[in-house]
Amino acid sequence: MSWDDRTVRALLHRMFDAAVESAAPAAAVLRNLPPKPAGRCIVIGAGKASAAMAAALDAAWPDINVSGVVVTRYGHAVPAGRIRIIEASHPVPDEMSLEAGRLILRAVQGLAKEDMVISMISGGGSALLVAPSGDMTLADKQAVNEALLNSGATIREMNAVRKQLSLVKGGRLAMAAKPAKVVTLVISDVPGDNPSDIASGPTVADDSTIEIVREILQRRRILLPARALAALDMDLETPKCGDLPTDVKIIAAPSLALAAAARVATDSGVKPLILGDAIEGEAREMGTVMAGIALSARTKREPVDGPAVILSGGEGTVSIGTVKPGRGGRNTEFLLSIAVALAGTDGIWAIAGDTDGIDGTEDAAGAIVSPDTLSKSMQAGLDAKGLLASHDSYSFFEKIGDLVKTGPTLTNVNDFRAIFVS
Structure with a gap:
């Protein structure tokens, strides 16, 4: 097969x-x-998939007394029959996030042993479901989220902090549902698929501690509002293993997404190489490393001989620091870093995107890099390195017409990355 630009782009889109x-x-x-x-x-x-998950259950069990409340991101709601759907803000919570916390806590009060609580959890739930502990206000919660997002902390570190400052996260929601049986169905968006990390595990036992949280805050130099510090000083640990006899199932995960993409590649006569579904780090640094792997495959035919596609998942981070950021998310920043590192090398293309359809807070899932990405950007008068330094990757790909826009996909299994080497 002739691997021209049109053919490769079509393959990358099919894999995504x-x-x-x-x-x-x-x-x-x-x-x-x-x-x-x-x-x-x-x-x-x-979570971002919670409304669609709830709708499926409501339709499947017409003979059961079903009710409840789930919260999803604005623009991700679908009708769910007898189950109330609330939309709230992501990645920073708003008043509707607080309302969701109040209503969901109320929904699990006064249950009996023969009742069942089914918890539909997916990525994004940490910001969408909010019930601050102590005397914290919504403004305090928003300040905590902003500080975490700008710190460069991993998703696991961020969720450890969130759990210790919440009345619902870290298994506390399951405790409120006793004595009813709690079943948790999870669509994973985190490296390693640990259910306690997904949406900060509202119905899952927590293995983090207040001591761990204090270490994270110090190491990442995260400053909390005074009322958040006071809540932390209350030393109210989250439920641990043994406290919560819940039934937890991972029903979709990044590893399955990579396997599905690999099958598309194989069917097209392309060798897939899956590096892993839990790759983390600074997005721009990951881009440099992945570009190096692709260059080795292109010039030395190692670690894979083309035509091949190098697949990976996980979640990068973007540390803003003191620079006033432009527009973009971790996937477009990753790709701009790859484009700079490849410097127009022939025979290498890449796609990266968030499987929820929204990279960061923008309207694109991600973007595509091709051998002529830098030449197109120079014709458009763009400074690729300068835009990378100012975290303005969205603007870069928007101006050369290489953003990938899907709209909300109503699911989320984290980031997807594929590098094609001919």
Whole structure:
């Protein structure tokens, strides 16, 4: 096959679409429903896929007394019959995030042993479901989230902090549902698929501690508002293993998304090399490293001989520091770093995108890099290195017409990255 620009771009798009489709919420939920309860079924949840997950259960169990509340991101709601859908802000919580916390806590009060709580959890739930501890206000919670997002902390570190400052995260929501049985269905968006990390694990036992959180704050130089510090000083640990007899199932995950993309590559006569689904680090540094792997494959035919595609998942971070940032998310920053490192090398293309369809806070899932990316940018009068330094990767790809826009996909299995080497 002739691997020209049009053909490679089409293949990369098909792989991204296959990765997203592998995490379709409705099908994943229907494959993993528990036996029906003798009593009521209370559906709660938080995340970008939660509304679609709830809708699938409502349709599947018309003969069961189903009710509940789930919260999703603005623009991600779908009708879910008897289950109330709330939309709230992401990545920084708003008043509707607080309302969701109040209503979901209320929904699990006064239940009996024969009742069942089904918790629909997916990425994004940490910001969407909010119930601050102590005397913290919404402004305090927003300040904590902003500080975490700008710190360069990993998603696991950020969630450890969030859990210790919440009345619902880190298993506390499951404690509130006792004595009802709690079943948690999870679409993973975190490296390693630890369910306690996804949406800060509202119905999952927490393995972090206040001591760990204090170490994270010090190492990452994260300054908390006074009321958040006071809440932390209350020393109210989250529930640990043994405290929560919950049934937790991962129903979709980054590894399955990469496997789906690999099948598309194989069917097209391209060798897939999966580096892993839990690769983390600074997005621009990851881009430099991945570019080096691609260059080795192109010139030395190692670690894979082309035509091949190098696949990876996980979550990069973007540390803003004191620079006033432009527009962009971790995927477009990763790609701009790759473009700079490749310097127009022939025979290498790349795609990266967030499987929820939204990279950071922008309207694009990600973008595509091709051998002529830098030449197109120079014709447009763009300074690739300067835009990378100012975290303005969205503007770079927007001006050369290489953003990937899917709209909200109603699921989320973290970032997808594919580098094609001919």
